[in-house]
Amino acid sequence: MHHTDALIIALRTVFPSITVSPEAERGWHAAIALAAEQIPGAASLLFEHGLALSFITAVHVRPRCELVYHFVRWEDAFRIVLHLPVPENNTVPSIAEIYHGAAWHEREIGEFFGIVFSNHPGLKPLLLTREEKGLCPLLRSDSLLQSRENVLIW
Amino acid sequence: MGVAVRSTKTESGPIHYRYFMNVGPQHPSTHGVLRLIIGLYGEYVLSIEPVIGYGHRMHEKMAQSRPWQAFLPNTARMDYACCLPHQHCYLSLIEQHTGIKVPPRAEYIRVIAVELNRIASHLLWLGAFLLDLGAFTPILYCFDDREEVLDILENLTGARITHCFFRIGGVLADIDDHSANRIREFMRRMRGRFSVYHKLVTENIIFIKRTRDIGIITPDMARRYGATGPVLRGSGIAYDVRKQQPYSAYRDFSFDVPTGSRGDCYDRYLVRVEEMQQSLCIIEQALERMPAGEIRAPVPRTIRLPAGQRSFSVEGARGEVTYYLVADGTDTPYRLKVRSPCYANLNLIQELGQGMLFADMIATLGSLDLVIPEIDR
Amino acid sequence: MKRYIIELVQGGASLLAGLGVTLRALVAQPVTVPYPRKKLPMQPGFRGHPMLVRNPATGAFTCIACGTCMQRCPSRCIDITAARTESGTKYPARFQLDFTRCSLCGICVEVCPVSGLAFSRSFAMPHRTREACKYDLVTRGEEGT
Numbered sequence: 001m002h003h004t005d006a007l008i009i010a011l012r013t014v015f016p017s018i019t020v021s022p023e024a025e026r027g028w029h030a031a032i033a034l035a036a037e038q039i040p041g042a043a044s045l046l047f048e049h050g051l052a053l054s055f056i057t058a059v060h061v062r063p064r065c066e067l068v069y070h071f072v073r074w075e076d077a078f079r080i081v082l083h084l085p086v087p088e089n090n091t092v093p094s095i096a097e098i099y100h101g102a103a104w105h106e107r108e109i110g111e112f113f114g115i116v117f118s119n120h121p122g123l124k125p126l127l128l129t130r131e132e133k134g135l136c137p138l139l140r141s142d143s144l145l146q147s148r149e150n151v152l153i154w
Numbered sequence: 155m156g157v158a159v160r161s162t163k164t165e166s167g168p169i170h171y172r173y174f175m176n177v178g179p180q181h182p183s184t185h186g187v188l189r190l191i192i193g194l195y196g197e198y199v200l201s202i203e204p205v206i207g208y209g210h211r212m213h214e215k216m217a218q219s220r221p222w223q224a225f226l227p228n229t230a231r232m233d234y235a236c237c238l239p240h241q242h243c244y245l246s247l248i249e250q251h252t253g254i255k256v257p258p259r260a261e262y263i264r265v266i267a268v269e270l271n272r273i274a275s276h277l278l279w280l281g282a283f284l285l286d287l288g289a290f291t292p293i294l295y296c297f298d299d300r301e302e303v304l305d306i307l308e309n310l311t312g313a314r315i316t317h318c319f320f321r322i323g324g325v326l327a328d329i330d331d332h333s334a335n336r337i338r339e340f341m342r343r344m345r346g347r348f349s350v351y352h353k354l355v356t357e358n359i360i361f362i363k364r365t366r367d368i369g370i371i372t373p374d375m376a377r378r379y380g381a382t383g384p385v386l387r388g389s390g391i392a393y394d395v396r397k398q399q400p401y402s403a404y405r406d407f408s409f410d411v412p413t414g415s416r417g418d419c420y421d422r423y424l425v426r427v428e429e430m431q432q433s434l435c436i437i438e439q440a441l442e443r444m445p446a447g448e449i450r451a452p453v454p455r456t457i458r459l460p461a462g463q464r465s466f467s468v469e470g471a472r473g474e475v476t477y478y479l480v481a482d483g484t485d486t487p488y489r490l491k492v493r494s495p496c497y498a499n500l501n502l503i504q505e506l507g508q509g510m511l512f513a514d515m516i517a518t519l520g521s522l523d524l525v526i527p528e529i530d531r
Numbered sequence: 532m533k534r535y536i537i538e539l540v541q542g543g544a545s546l547l548a549g550l551g552v553t554l555r556a557l558v559a560q561p562v563t564v565p566y567p568r569k570k571l572p573m574q575p576g577f578r579g580h581p582m583l584v585r586n587p588a589t590g591a592f593t594c595i596a597c598g599t600c601m602q603r604c605p606s607r608c609i610d611i612t613a614a615r616t617e618s619g620t621k622y623p624a625r626f627q628l629d630f631t632r633c634s635l636c637g638i639c640v641e642v643c644p645v646s647g648l649a650f651s652r653s654f655a656m657p658h659r660t661r662e663a664c665k666y667d668l669v670t671r672g673e674e675g676t
Contacts, residue, residue: 024399026462026463026464026465027464027465027466027467027478028465047377050377051377052376052377052380053378053379053380053498054380054467054474054476054493055380055476055478055491055493055497057478057489057491059480059488059489060489068478068491070465070476070478070493072474074377074386074391074392074393074398075393075398076398077393077395077398077399077467079465079467081465099378099379099380100378100379100501100505101378101379101380101498101501101502103501104497104501112214125207126206126207127206127207127210127530127531128207128210129207137212137215138214138215138218138489146482146488150461150482151461151462151463151480151481151482151488152463152480153461153462153463220605223603223605223638224603224605225605226605226636226638227605227606227634227636227638228605231634291553295556298562301562305574308574308576308577309574309575309576309577310576311576312576312577312578312635312637312650313577313578313635316634316635318634318635318636318637318638321641326637326641327576350552353548353549353551353552354549354552354553355549357545357548357549358545358546358549359538359541359542359543359545359546360546
């Protein structure tokens with residue numbers, strides 16, 4: 001896994017908080033927690049190192065939603081997860097310019113969780129209809145909401 | 155192709171003579187309720203905008219509002235043509251999360267069922283793809299073979315399409331000698347059929363002309379959109395979760411990952427046909443080396459999902475299926491995300507279709523092997 | 532020009548090879564059956580909707596109306612009304628299966644503590660109304676279907 005090492009060294013210089021688990025106990029080999037403004041830079045770095053976007057999703061936790069980005073490298077199925085707490089203004093920079101496939105994932109998150117992506121080529125509903133705008137079906141009610149450290153454990 | 159696009163651009167920028175055409179939501183070539191808004195210049199496609207969500211059922215919401223066992227039938231209703239990988243993925247995720255060990259015999263039965271399902275799915279694709287290209291007879295040959303697979307699967311799982319066969323810690327039914335012999339008989343039959351398909355399709359000059367160098371997906375494009383499965387392997391990237399990150403019993407079998415060289419529709423066809431042969435190889439090895447023992451591990455009556463997150467990936471017939479679970483310690487998932495391969499594969503058509511002839515676009519769309527309910531979820 | 536002719540000949544040959552396959556199928560036995568007049572045998576492993584099982588010795592349903600299946604059904608399509616015999620054992624007075632919602636997953640059969648449910652073999656069950664799809668398995672079982 002010498003390729004992995006090059007990538008991890010590159011990532012560690014930018015994100016010292018990276019956690020690496022070679023056995024992929026939870027399904028991924030490395031995880032990074034980062035801030036919203038860092039995501040385009042992180043995505044470019046991963047793109048340069050030849051990783052593909054697997055999917056983006058969000059989890060509604062207390063205090064605010066958390067975005068989860070899954071990337072995979074084809075050569076050895078090396079998986080890396082980026083965790084990104086959504087800031088208070090509910091806006092996250094889009095990575096659709098780097099990974100074009102992210103545009104749909106971000107549209108889906110936009111309609112399911114109400115998160116806004118800045119610089120997105122067209123943030124209209126994907127799976128829901130226009131009439132269902134603002135429905136945000138995957139947001140949980142307060143009584144069902146868990147705080148971040150209780151569920152997003154790695 | 156480039157000429158038509160260039161000649162439409164004026165100095166002021168807007169494209170003249172562009173008209174829009176709706177394909178779908180109910181059109182035979184879209185294989186489901188998919189709508190494409192196509193900007194055309196004559197017969198040349200300038201832009202494609204897929205509109206999805208007609209079959210949206212919010213499976214992810216269902217998953218987080220009921221105990222995890224209740225989601226089991228849902229896994230069979232996303233990718234209806236090849237549902238066992240979805241079920242395999244979901245249950246492996248739960249088993250790994252709760253630390254349940256699956257007996258080896260059960261894993262072998264799972265692999266056999268999944269590979270049979272993959273063959274059935276590829277046969278369905280092959281017939282439907284050729285139907286898109288205007289060849290009507292091959293689908294009848296494909297369905298003849300698929301019928302055999304479905305009969306075997308029906309006998310094993312109890313259903314022909316939406317199988318609900320895997321259970322936590324194992325499978326529902328065993329493969330006895332009678333079933334094993336039936337599968338062997340099918341393998342003999344199927345191996346003889348490939349020469350028929352080669353004569354009928356692979357070497358057919360009309361098929362070659364319609365698919366060679368049409369819809370070329372470069373590895374770079376596949377990476378930007380996250381394409382997986384035969385769509386990616388047709389472009390020469392040997393990424394197969396069964397090989398790169400072996401799960402279940404796949405470590406025990408030797409098989410090849412077929413890849414294409416040009417990334418066109420013809421390569422994707424070749425990859426899928428070769429994959430069917432590889433699936434037969436896997437089934438043969440699994441039947442030969444099937445370990446004796448239990449088919450279901452004893453599991454507690456109530457299983458709670460420990461707090462934490464986990465993801466699990468398997469190789470479905472269309473690409474990488476990933477389930478991502480966030481649990482909070484109750485028996486209901488806190489969040490369950492389903493990553494369906496077709497979602498990324500369809501996304502790609504927006505860029506891929508530009509500048510193509512309309513008929514080539516239909517051929518390309520067919521070669522992506524889309525199952526729309528899986529995209530809509 | 533030479534390439535064109537070669538392609539023409541090879542292409543023509545490939546079409547003839549394909550036609551050969553079709554011709555062979557033309558004289559072979561048909562693989563389909565004329566459906567309403569002739570039906571293919573059902574696979575022995577086929578699992579239809581759940582039905583109540585009778586105790587072979589007494590002829591009574593083995594179901595004890597405990598409600599486990601009702602509780603565990605993912606589609607919530609089972610509704611049981613329990614009753615007690617004079618000796619105090621519970622039995623299902625009504626066991627309603629809403630077949631419009633049943634997804635045939637088989638979880639009810641599996642979780643039953645007394646093996647009181649089994650899979651039926653019926654598969655073609657068209658009805659004119661929605662209400663007719665709500666089967667009472669107690670009476671349906673007695674009809675022997």
